[in-house]
Amino acid sequence: MIALVRELYNFRELVAALAWRNITVRYKQAYLGIAWAIIRPLSLMLIFTLVKSIVGIDSGSIPYPILTFAALMPWIFFQDSASEGTGSVVTNASLVRKIYFPREVFPLTTMASKLIELAINFGILGLLMAWYGMMPTIHALWVPVILLYTVLVALGVALVGAAINVYYRDIGAALPVALSMLMYASPVIYPLQLVRDKLLVEQAAGEWSRLLYVIYTINPLAGIIDGFQNALLRGLPPDLMSMLPGMIATLLLLPLSYRFFKRAEAYFADVI
Amino acid sequence: MAIIEVDHVSKEFRLGTITSLKDSVLNGLRRIRGQPATQRARFKALDDVDFTIEQGEVVGVIGHNGAGKSTLLKLLANISKPTAGRLAVRGKVAPLIEVGAGLVPELTGRENVFLNATILGIPKRVIRDKFDEIVAFAELEEFIDTPIKRYSSGMKVRLGFSIATSIDAEILVIDEVLAVGDLAFQRKCFDRMEDLIKGHGRTVLFVSHNIRQVERLCSRVILLERGKVAADGPALETAELFYRRSNEKVQDYHSGAMGAKKNVTSSGEIEVLEIDVLDAGHHATDTIPSGGELRVRVRLRVNQPLGRPEIVVGTHTTDFFYLSASSTATLEDRPDLDVGVHEIEYIVPSYPLVAGVYCIRLAVFDQYRRKVFAGEALKMFTVASSAIELREAPLRRLDLPTHWRIAGRLYTGTSAPEVCAGALS
Numbered sequence: 001m002i003a004l005v006r007e008l009y010n011f012r013e014l015v016a017a018l019a020w021r022n023i024t025v026r027y028k029q030a031y032l033g034i035a036w037a038i039i040r041p042l043s044l045m046l047i048f049t050l051v052k053s054i055v056g057i058d059s060g061s062i063p064y065p066i067l068t069f070a071a072l073m074p075w076i077f078f079q080d081s082a083s084e085g086t087g088s089v090v091t092n093a094s095l096v097r098k099i100y101f102p103r104e105v106f107p108l109t110t111m112a113s114k115l116i117e118l119a120i121n122f123g124i125l126g127l128l129m130a131w132y133g134m135m136p137t138i139h140a141l142w143v144p145v146i147l148l149y150t151v152l153v154a155l156g157v158a159l160v161g162a163a164i165n166v167y168y169r170d171i172g173a174a175l176p177v178a179l180s181m182l183m184y185a186s187p188v189i190y191p192l193q194l195v196r197d198k199l200l201v202e203q204a205a206g207e208w209s210r211l212l213y214v215i216y217t218i219n220p221l222a223g224i225i226d227g228f229q230n231a232l233l234r235g236l237p238p239d240l241m242s243m244l245p246g247m248i249a250t251l252l253l254l255p256l257s258y259r260f261f262k263r264a265e266a267y268f269a270d271v272i
Numbered sequence: 273m274a275i276i277e278v279d280h281v282s283k284e285f286r287l288g289t290i291t292s293l294k295d296s297v298l299n300g301l302r303r304i305r306g307q308p309a310t311q312r313a314r315f316k317a318l319d320d321v322d323f324t325i326e327q328g329e330v331v332g333v334i335g336h337n338g339a340g341k342s343t344l345l346k347l348l349a350n351i352s353k354p355t356a357g358r359l360a361v362r363g364k365v366a367p368l369i370e371v372g373a374g375l376v377p378e379l380t381g382r383e384n385v386f387l388n389a390t391i392l393g394i395p396k397r398v399i400r401d402k403f404d405e406i407v408a409f410a411e412l413e414e415f416i417d418t419p420i421k422r423y424s425s426g427m428k429v430r431l432g433f434s435i436a437t438s439i440d441a442e443i444l445v446i447d448e449v450l451a452v453g454d455l456a457f458q459r460k461c462f463d464r465m466e467d468l469i470k471g472h473g474r475t476v477l478f479v480s481h482n483i484r485q486v487e488r489l490c491s492r493v494i495l496l497e498r499g500k501v502a503a504d505g506p507a508l509e510t511a512e513l514f515y516r517r518s519n520e521k522v523q524d525y526h527s528g529a530m531g532a533k534k535n536v537t538s539s540g541e542i543e544v545l546e547i548d549v550l551d552a553g554h555h556a557t558d559t560i561p562s563g564g565e566l567r568v569r570v571r572l573r574v575n576q577p578l579g580r581p582e583i584v585v586g587t588h589t590t591d592f593f594y595l596s597a598s599s600t601a602t603l604e605d606r607p608d609l610d611v612g613v614h615e616i617e618y619i620v621p622s623y624p625l626v627a628g629v630y631c632i633r634l635a636v637f638d639q640y641r642r643k644v645f646a647g648e649a650l651k652m653f654t655v656a657s658s659a660i661e662l663r664e665a666p667l668r669r670l671d672l673p674t675h676w677r678i679a680g681r682l683y684t685g686t687s688a689p690e691v692c693a694g695a696l697s
Contacts, residue, residue: 028379099351099370
């Protein structure tokens with residue numbers, strides 16, 4: 001892990017340059033340019049709001065549109081980072097074959113460019129908060145920590161995914177499917193509070209309720225999304241209880257994922 | 273301590289494609305039934321390659337296509353890892369292997385200079401200093417703010433080369449494919465590469481098919497053959513060996529596949545029975561000394577009498593560059609050829625070409641200049657190196673008799689071998 005950080009520092013110029021390339025190339029010949037980065041969460045927010053008005057989702061004290069937008073921000077960041085990070089080595093095949101630098105630069109680059117798109121969405125969130133008359137509290141300082149944690153989670157997926165994808169492209173095709181299913185298993189459309197109420201308060205699954213809740217929160221995104229909403233909208237610190245299972249899973253899996261990537265890396269140029 | 277150590281390195285590739293689910297299932301079934309599973313054949317791109325390079329050495333790597341040159345470069349550039357053996361490179365390597373890898377079509381020339389340089393590991397401030405120079409070298413001042421997808425292919429490679437060679441490192445690994453663009457720009461590329469190689473006491477590994485250039489630039493040359501080091505030594509010796517092997521290969525090819533399909537057109541009036549190169553004792557031979565006599569004997573059978581035919585005999589290189597030709601058309605009273613077998617000799621008292629493999633062509637016309645027979649590559653022969661060429665690079669194609677006048681005194685020279693003999697005594 002320390003090696004990863006040192007590498008990131010050594011190759012910061014490269015990561016920055018490649019991330020900038022990703023962003024410019026994506027939006028260069030588009031009339032709307034980088035505005036596309038906000039169109040996706042905004043349109044999803046509108047759809048979810050529409051759905052909510054039919055099925056009725058209790059969003060507590062927070063207006064539903066802003067709650068779901070604050071959920072979509074970390075979710076879309078994670079989803080794009082993980083799936084594009086998985087494809088990142090193969091996408092850069094010509095570089096892999098010709099020039100050496102540590103290959104984790106590619107997934108890291110994806111994270112960096114996705115962070116830039118995320119930053120733009122913070123502007124929209126700010127406008128929404130102003131619209132609903134919400135003020136950020138001191139707990140907003142948790143946001144960078146939560147985002148760093150999200151990057152680590154996405155890296156855990158992207159590193160192992162990218163390595164396998166070099167050998168078998170199946171993973172690149174399978175991951176988006178898996179991730180879109182995971183979205184429904186994460187508190188994006190509904191707030192985590194609903195799950196908490198169902199399982200911890202109502203004990204809906206009887207004696208299994210507690211265990212089910214832990215399993216639900218092994219998905220790090222559950223804790224991340226809830227923590228993000230807490231820190232920015234509810235003026236509360238992140239709920240450690242619902243973050244812990246996901247954190248343990250990440251701490252266990254990320255080093256494995258990194259080691260797997262470094263092992264496979266030696267033969268990328270031969271098989272890509 | 274050696275700056276590059278290649279210690280019994282091998283690199284294997286598996287042939288064919290990566291196993292798919294179907295193959296895995298089939299192989300699994302075979303294993304269950306106790307049958308041997310199919311294994312993909314292996315190919316050794318490098319086989320027990322072993323050498324070291326000291327600081328400041330300029331080493332050339334030559335070999336035929338597929339000899340393992342590029343694989344070796346990739347290993348040294350850390351792009352790929354050896355299957356067996358150990359590889360140590362002590363110092364920063366600048367691999368100039370590919371021009372324009374990582375150029376992004378959507379970005380402008382200016383943006384690409386910065387991006388590409390960063391990818392190559394050149395720090396930003398260095399690029400800022402060198403930017404104007406890079407653009408000027410690529411001759412792209414006007415177009416630098418245009419997306420490079422609008423560039424011509426020549427403009428792209430020029431930009432790529434210009435960026436790649438602005439790199440600064442202790443060890444340069446250079447692939448010859450770097451020389452790009454039109455003739456004038458290639459000249460510039462070569463000059464730039466020579467500057468890179470010769471100055472600053474860098475360690476250089478230089479891969480090229482341009483053997484003459486390797487000879488000129490490198491002090492030491494490694495010859496790779498089918499993944500093995502076939503020779504490793506002073507530039508000239510290794511290059512000579514390579515020439516010899518190449519020529520053998522060309523000759524094999526001609527006597528094999530090409531033998532049956534010579535470039536011949538014939539009206540059937542004459543048949544060429546035999547073409548021989550003769551040595552001083554008038555025996556058939558394959559090799560003549562450089563600057564020595566070339567005597568070609570053609571035996572042909574005439575099926576219909578030809579009045580005053582014109583006969584042309586000439587030589588050309590293996591890639592059909594015509595070198596010499598003489599015609600009997602200028603002879604005052606050339607004879608008629610009756611039905612039967614005739615022998616014709618073409619004699620060049622001093623064949624002035626340097627060592628190499630050359631071919632003979634023959635054409636016969638009747639007196640109205642109607643083509644009766646024409647053939648290329650009918651016979652190959654080798655011109656052996658003269659003594660002087662064994663000692664220093666033959667930076668010439670022709671080996672002509674020479675006279676000198678130095679300080680008023682006339683030295684009636686001869687062809688090179690004898691000059692050399694004179695110098696020795």
